[in-house]
Amino acid sequence: MKSWQVFNAARKSLKSKMFAIFGNRTSRMIDYWAQDPAFSAEHKRNPIDRLVMLLRELDQNGMRQVAVSALRLLANAINCKVIDRNEVVPDKETLYEEILDDMPCLLAYQSALMGTDLEEVDRTKAELDREMAENRVRFVEKNNL
Numbered sequence: 001m002k003s004w005q006v007f008n009a010a011r012k013s014l015k016s017k018m019f020a021i022f023g024n025r026t027s028r029m030i031d032y033w034a035q036d037p038a039f040s041a042e043h044k045r046n047p048i049d050r051l052v053m054l055l056r057e058l059d060q061n062g063m064r065q066v067a068v069s070a071l072r073l074l075a076n077a078i079n080c081k082v083i084d085r086n087e088v089v090p091d092k093e094t095l096y097e098e099i100l101d102d103m104p105c106l107l108a109y110q111s112a113l114m115g116t117d118l119e120e121v122d123r124t125k126a127e128l129d130r131e132m133a134e135n136r137v138r139f140v141e142k143n144n145l
Contacts, residue, residue, distance in 0.1 A: 003048035008034035022047070088133040095138040102131045
């Protein structure tokens with residue numbers, strides 16, 4: 001989804017709340033933020049685009065952890081989690097080997113779910129999440145994405 005699409009969807013269902021959220025912005029400014037730049041001569045950079053610019057600048061200037069922390073703060077608002085892909089280092093040489101490496105973690109997680117220890121469930125889920133992130137890294141490498 002593109003940033004203008006986020007504002008287009010929000011404008012349709014939350015327009016009155018958007019004034020409260022973004023302060024003294026005009027209705028027309030919110031409309032500009034919601035326009036597809038490919039078809040609009042009056043497209044304006046919306047707050048999401050500006051935030052992306054800020055995060056890139058932070059990362060390029062050696063403050064990646066600040067940028068990641070900002071993303072985690074935003075994700076937390078909707079109960080989501082951010083994983084820094086640069087912190088994920090696969091421990092197997094191929095995607096196939098990474099996929100096979102998931103099986104013990106998946107079984108441990110499923111076994112923990114059958115028990116009553118929430119801490120064990122969380123620990124085994126975190127391990128499984130790490131394995132899945134390693135798969136994604138190998139997938140991206142394999143497909144040159």
